[in-house]
Structures are given as C-alpha cells and as structure tokens.
Amino acid sequence: xxxxxxxxxxxxxxxxxxxxxxxxxxxxxxxxxxxxxxxxxxxxxxxxxxxxxxxxxxxxxxxxxxxxxxxxxxxxxxxxxxxxxxxxxxxxxxxxxxxxxxxxxxxxxxxxxxxxxxxxxxxxxxxxxxxxxxxxxxxxxxxxxxxxxxxxxxxxxxxxxxxxxxxxxxxxxxxxxxxxxxxxxxxxxxxxxxxxxxxxxxxxxxxxxxxxxxxxxxxxxxxxxxxxxxxxxxxxxxxxxxxxxxxxxxxxxxxxxxxxxxxxxxxxxxxxxxxxxxxxxxxxxxxxxxxxxxxxxxxxxxxxxxxxxxxxxxxxxxxxxxxxxxxxxxxxxxxxxxxxxxxxxxxxxxxxxxxxxxxxxxxxxxxxxxxxxxxxxxxxxxxxxxxxxxxxxxxxxxxxxxxxxxxxxxxxxxxxxxxxxxxxxxxxxxxxxxxxxxxxxxxxxxxxxxxxxxxxxxxxxxxxxxxxxxxxxxxxxxxxxxx
Amino acid sequence: xxxxxxxxxxxxxxxxxxxxxxxxxxxxxxxxxxxxxxxxxxxxxxxxxxxxxxxxxxxxxxxxxxxxxxxxxxxxxxxxxxxxxxxxxxxxxxxxxxxxxxxxxxxxxxxxxxxxxxxx
Numbered sequence: 001x002x003x004x005x006x007x008x009x010x011x012x013x014x015x016x017x018x019x020x021x022x023x024x025x026x027x028x029x030x031x032x033x034x035x036x037x038x039x040x041x042x043x044x045x046x047x048x049x050x051x052x053x054x055x056x057x058x059x060x061x062x063x064x065x066x067x068x069x070x071x072x073x074x075x076x077x078x079x080x081x082x083x084x085x086x087x088x089x090x091x092x093x094x095x096x097x098x099x100x101x102x103x104x105x106x107x108x109x110x111x112x113x114x115x116x117x118x119x120x121x122x123x124x125x126x127x128x129x130x131x132x133x134x135x136x137x138x139x140x141x142x143x144x145x146x147x148x149x150x151x152x153x154x155x156x157x158x159x160x161x162x163x164x165x166x167x168x169x170x171x172x173x174x175x176x177x178x179x180x181x182x183x184x185x186x187x188x189x190x191x192x193x194x195x196x197x198x199x200x201x202x203x204x205x206x207x208x209x210x211x212x213x214x215x216x217x218x219x220x221x222x223x224x225x226x227x228x229x230x231x232x233x234x235x236x237x238x239x240x241x242x243x244x245x246x247x248x249x250x251x252x253x254x255x256x257x258x259x260x261x262x263x264x265x266x267x268x269x270x271x272x273x274x275x276x277x278x279x280x281x282x283x284x285x286x287x288x289x290x291x292x293x294x295x296x297x298x299x300x301x302x303x304x305x306x307x308x309x310x311x312x313x314x315x316x317x318x319x320x321x322x323x324x325x326x327x328x329x330x331x332x333x334x335x336x337x338x339x340x341x342x343x344x345x346x347x348x349x350x351x352x353x354x355x356x357x358x359x360x361x362x363x364x365x366x367x368x369x370x371x372x373x374x375x376x377x378x379x380x381x382x383x384x385x386x387x388x389x390x391x392x393x394x395x396x397x398x399x400x401x402x403x404x405x406x407x408x409x410x411x412x413x414x415x416x417x418x419x420x421x422x423x424x425x426x427x428x429x430x431x432x433x434x435x436x437x438x439x440x441x442x443x444x445x446x447x448x449x450x451x452x453x454x455x456x457x458x459x460x461x462x463x464x465x466x467x468x469x470x471x472x473x474x475x476x477x478x479x480x481x482x483x
Numbered sequence: 484x485x486x487x488x489x490x491x492x493x494x495x496x497x498x499x500x501x502x503x504x505x506x507x508x509x510x511x512x513x514x515x516x517x518x519x520x521x522x523x524x525x526x527x528x529x530x531x532x533x534x535x536x537x538x539x540x541x542x543x544x545x546x547x548x549x550x551x552x553x554x555x556x557x558x559x560x561x562x563x564x565x566x567x568x569x570x571x572x573x574x575x576x577x578x579x580x581x582x583x584x585x586x587x588x589x590x591x592x593x594x595x596x597x598x599x600x601x602x603x
Contacts, residue, residue: 024576148595
C-alpha cells in the first residue's frame with residue numbers, strides 16, 4: 001500500500017528577555033542552580049505573577065512577520081499537571097485565546113523526484129503562537145536516590161509556535177523549522193540556540209493511505225533539538241508506524257521520546273495518563289488587551305525579513321537565487337555581506353567569497369561568523385582590490401590567508417609582500433615572445449587543436465612566475481593566437 | 484464583561500427559573516471521581532467517594548442547565564473584573580536569596596532542591 005505522511009510541528013522558542021515572564025528574576029543561561037529562582041518562580045503561597053511587557057512585543061513581532069493575526073484580546077490559562085520541576089502544579093500558558101493565530105510561512109525544500117534541480121515550495125499554515133512559561137530542570141543523576149531540581153529556568157518566557165498538520169515529509173518539516181529559526185533570529189526575539197535548549201521542537205506524526213481524507217492516529221515525538229535529529233526522528237517514526245499497520249497493528253496516540261544514540265523513538269508511558277490538563281483561565285492574570293497603535297508601532301520596528309532581503313539581494317546585486325538564499329539564511333551573514341560590499345567590491349565576487357571561501361575557512365576552524373579573524377571590513381578591502389585590478393584572484397587567496405593569520409588589512413598585506421599583478425603591456429610582451437618561440441604549436445592550434453591552448457597558458461604563467469591574472473592571459477592569448 | 488455576566492445570570496433565571504436539579508442527567512461514576520482526585524493528587528477516603536460523586540454530579544447538572552441558555556450574543560468571560568493586564572518593564576529586580584529560600588526545603592544538595600526520584 002502507498003502511504004502518505006502528515007506532520008505538524010510545535011516549536012518552542014525561548015524569548016530573549018532580561019527577566020522572566022512573570023517575575024523579575026534574571027534569565028541568564030548557565031547560572032548556579034536556583035540562584036535565579038525567586039519566590040514567584042518557587043511558587044510560594046501568596047505570590048502573584050506580573051506580566052513582562054517585552055514578551056508581548058516579541059509575540060507581536062512574530063505574529064506580524066508570519067502573516068498572522070495579532071490578537072487584541074488574549075488570555076492566560078492554567079495547564080494543570082504535577083511534576084517536581086513545575087512547583088505551582090500548573091504551567092501558565094494560553095489555551096482558547098492565544099496572542100497570535102492564523103498565519104502562514106512559505107518554505108522551500110528539496111522534493112523527491114524533482115529533477116530540474118530547483119527547490120519545491122509550499123505554504124505551511126501557522127495555527128497559533130502562544131506565550132507560556134518554561135518549567136525548571138530535573139537532574140536525574142543520583143543524589144542519594146533522589147532527583148535534583150534547578151528552578152532557574154522555571155518562568156523563562158517561551159513562544160510556542162504550532163503549525164497546521166500540512167507537512168508531508170521530514171525534509172519539509174526541517175525546511176519549516178529552519179524558516180522559523182531564521183525568522184526568530186532576524187526578529188531578535190530568540191537566540192535560537194539549540195544546544196542550550198532555546199529552540200526545540202515536538203513533531204506530531206501520522207500516516208494514512210494515499211487518497212484517504214481522515215488523518216491517521218498520531219504520535220508526538222519529543223526531544224528534537226537539532227535539524228539533523230528532527231529529520232532522522234520523523235523518518236524513523238514514519239517507518240515504525242507503517243510497519244506497525246502493515247503487520248496488522250494500530251498506532252496508539254502517545255508521546256514518544258527520540259533517542260539520538262539509538263536512532264529510535266520509544267514510548268513515554270509515564271506521561272500518558274497525565275494528558276488531562278484541565279485548562280482554565282488563570283484568575284491571577286487579567287486579559288491582555290492591545291490596540292492598533294501598539295501593533296502599528298511594532299510593525300514599524302520590524303527589520304527587513306529574510307524573504308524580502310533575499311529578493312532585494314537578487315534584484316539590487318543581480319545575484320543568483322542560490323547565492324541570495326545562502327547569504328540571507330541568517331541575518332549575521334547578510335549583514336556581513338553588505339558590510340563587505342560597502343567597501344567597494346563586486347557583488348558576485350563578494351557573494352562567492354562569503355559563501356565559499358570564508359564559509360569554508362570558518363567551518364575548517366570550527367568558528368562562527370562572529371569569531372572570524374577576517375572582519376567584513378577586511379574582506380571588503382580585499383574585494384575592492386580584486387575589483388580594481390590590484391589583485392589577481394590567485395593573489396586574493398594569499399591575501400585572505402594572511403589576513404586570517406593576523407597580518408593586517410588587505411592593503412597592508414599587499415604592500416608587505418609586494419604583491420602586484422603583472423601589467424598588461426608586460427604580459428603582452430611575454431605572450432608575443434612565447435608565440436614567436438613556438439611556431440609549431442601555433443600551427444597546431446590554428447589547425448583546430450584546442451588542447452594546445454593549455455600549453456600556451458602554462459608557458460605564460462611560468463614566465464610571469466604565476467603573478468599574471470589568468471583571465472587576462474587567457475584573453476590575450478586567444479586574441480593573439482587567432483592571428 | 485461583568486455586565487454581560489450578570490445579564491447571563493438574569494437571562495437564565497428568566498428563561499428556565501433557577502431550579503435546584505432533582506434529576507441529574509450528567510452523573511459522575513465513582514471511577515471518574517477517583518480519576519479526578521488522582522489528577523489533583525487528592526487522597527480520598529474510599530467510603531466518601533459515592534457522596535463526592537453525588538455532590539459533584541449536582542454541580543455538573545447545574546452547569547448543564549446553564550448550558551441551555553442561548554449565549555450566541557454573549558462574549559465569553561475570562562475574568563470577572565473589567566480590567567486589563569498591567570505590564571511590567573523587562574528589568575531584573577530579584578536578587579539571589581537561595582540560601583534563605585532553601586532553609587525551608589526538606590533536602591538540598593549542591594544548590595539543588597532534592598525530591599523523591601522521578602523516572603521518565
């Protein structure tokens with residue numbers, strides 16, 4: 001039987017606020033256990049939550065950037081369950097009236113069976129995005145047979161972004177997640193750090209026979225904190241469900257935990273019976289009401305978003321779709337590119353240097369763009385020399401390596417090392433000499449032996465000790481050999 | 484919203500009269516009561532369960548009676564006060580008082596609160 005996969009994602013993005021969503025505790029990552037847990041976070045009797053204004057700004061930014069409705073009236077609710085890292089016995093979240101709802105994002109992904117090399121596109125609906133507080137952390141290492149609880153993370157603001165069940169492959173799910181990741185980082189509302197758990201995802205996965213309208217029973221796969229894991233976990237879960245059904249079994253609606261070490265999902269039975277959260281409006285918090293003026297003020301603050309930036313890069317700099325996509329995938333790279341270009345380089349050359357040479361060097365040294373020893377200004381200085389003929393592309397590689405090693409700016413390296421492309425009259429003279437000295441090869445070339453061309457290039461580069469611009473050599477040789 | 488709430492109550496009185504339900508349509512089984520108690524982590528005396536079932540069922544019956552009122556033009560009420568949420572500036576105002584707070588905890592170690600082991 002042919003099967004169709006249906007995937008919906010719930011993404012939790014931790015918001016980059018200074019203080020918690022309902023208390024004045026700090027949210028700094030990695031602090032000593034419980035040093036950022038106030039009486040509110042500890043759920044001491046008599047305390048009341050007071051909402052942080054910044055989380056409303058963050059949610060509204062996301063809503064506007066995801067073509068969603070930003071609700072003028074939203075309500076916080078209690079989600080009741082017992083777990084030691086949730087001392088109140090309920091999580092403050094939003095249920096019936098979330099702050100953001102009914103939006104969409106367009107994603108691009110490699111589709112199976114598409115042979116023209118172009119990416120497929122798809123519009124994925126965003127059901128809702130709501131504000132909630134994070135729980136604390138349970139440390140299951142052995143403390144004399146007990147569990148250790150750190151409540152520093154309790155009360156950290158989260159935006160939970162829920163998609164429609166509209167993705168039909170792990171690749172689409174990854175593309176959607178990357179899109180959201182890029183968006184929240186562009187907006188500056190989340191650092192998107194997956195290692196630290198600031199950006200994580202649960203996937204609702206089900207399968208159904210092709211052509212069937214009703215959705216199959218879904219399983220929720222938790223603990224997906226890398227783009228690689230989400231793809232593997234979904235593929236694994238789809239296979240498990242198909243095998244199960246084809247063997248005569250049935251999928252049970254449950255929560256499953258992905259184990260990256262074993263590359264499998266397993267049932268979390270302990271959470272199953274607790275799945276009755278008995279939501280109700282939190283009487284400690286009043287409805288959140290915002291007006292048009294607020295929404296318009298937030299709209300005015302929005303930065304240029306990835307899709308718009310990409311379109312501008314294509315039209316303003318005449319870049320290809322791939323280059324523009326790669327450069328705008330993160331705001332940092334896009335800003336670096338534009339800063340480098342501002343020094344006077346040529347856009348296609350600049351794109352190539354940022355996407356290939358710089359990206360390769362950073363990857364090799366395991367550095368992030370922010371840690372690059374070659375700043376945008378330095379690369380820009382080099383690109384300017386490339387564009388004005390002060391460097392050949394071969395010399396540029398040498399200059400880049402020298403800048404990387406801390407030898408200063410491009411101009412400093414050029415001067416120190418005495419780099420200078422051989423000028424064209426000099427190259428012409430050399431080429432004339434080579435042509436005169438090799439009449440046999442000239443004859444062969446003129447009679448159609450294209451291969452001999454390489455011989456001339458080799459001779460010319462040798463004679464100029466590799467300092468000549470290969471493109472210039474090529475052009476001159478072609479012109480002169482034609483006779 | 485408060486006015487709407489009152490209007491709703493008045494409507495109900497007008498439409499159906501405020502009957503104390505004698506016949507219960509929606510009734511809770513004792514198993515359901517036990518499950519609710521478990522979810523709320525309440526220890527019930529087994530002998531008291533039938534009585535709880537009966538009392539809780541009367542409340543549900545009353546709710547069911549309210550459900551019969553036409554509320555098409557009434558906005559759902561999230562809070563009885565006609566006020567909106569005040570917001571706080573995003574500033575860290577709390578200092579570290581871990582040592583004070585942990586004095587009342589039954590067990591701590593390395594700055595952590597210790598609880599009976601939880602297994603996922």
